[in-house]
Amino acid sequence: MKPFRKLGNLLLSLCLLVACSATNAQVNKPKFHVIAFYTAKNDQAHISFVHEANKWFPLMAKKYHFAYDSTSNWSNMNAEFLSHYQVVLFLDTRPDDPxxxxxxxxYMENGGGWIGFHFSAFALTPSDFPANWDWYHNTFLGSGQYVSNTWRPTSAILRVEDKHHPVTKGLPTLWKSQPNEWYRWEKDLRLNPDITILLAIDSTSFPLGTGPKQNEIWYSGYYPVVWSNKNYKMVYMNMGHNDIDYEHHTNKDLSHTFDNALEDKLIINSLMWVGEGKKTAK
Incomplete structure (x- = not known):
């Protein structure tokens, strides 16, 4: 009987090994796959953010169990390539090819997830990035053209506008951001029923910016900085412009976007929602 007992023990061990391997494979399987597109040319503040993002997101991928890839090859923006990813990030620019x-x-209309940072929403006619993509800027983002910005890059007190949205979960009502160049937009997002404004600049931030031009300092007004469109799994956030030492021509980083626990939480909340959440959060 001993040979049969040994054979039984061997088969049991093999079954346990297979079961453990399958369990480990399930545990290690990414929850979703992320692809970040970027250009990283011309503006050092945007280049700095892209480099920082491509170091930070892989660390978060290990911690939160998602897969992260990045590419500067915008020709990868095609149906076959995108079919391998549940989330697309625009780290700085947008696609220009029709x-x-x-x-x-x-991809977005079929339920894909997206997060866009800072310059990815920029459009201004005339400029190198003209407002020539109506669906993206007017329907999807809802913001229309860029109008103006603050300068220098400055921290702001941000106010949570929707406390029940998954993106703002665990964030205090008011908190201080990293330094950023803040944008003002052509369209009033409060008037768009498809847009959910998640965070805006709180009035305690004013005056915001230091100039030297007076129009680069904001003294009043309503400025959304993070929002979502109810018809898509998407989040736009105006963060993504690091402060750079231009004055002394060193081009050194003077601030980092991913150096703030609450701002990091906002980004992770956004990523987990568009990666795993439902299409809308009304």
């Missing part, structure tokens, strides 16, 4: 734009729109 075919790439169509592929991105279809």
């Amino acid at each position: 075919a790439q734009r169509i592929a991105f729109q279809k």
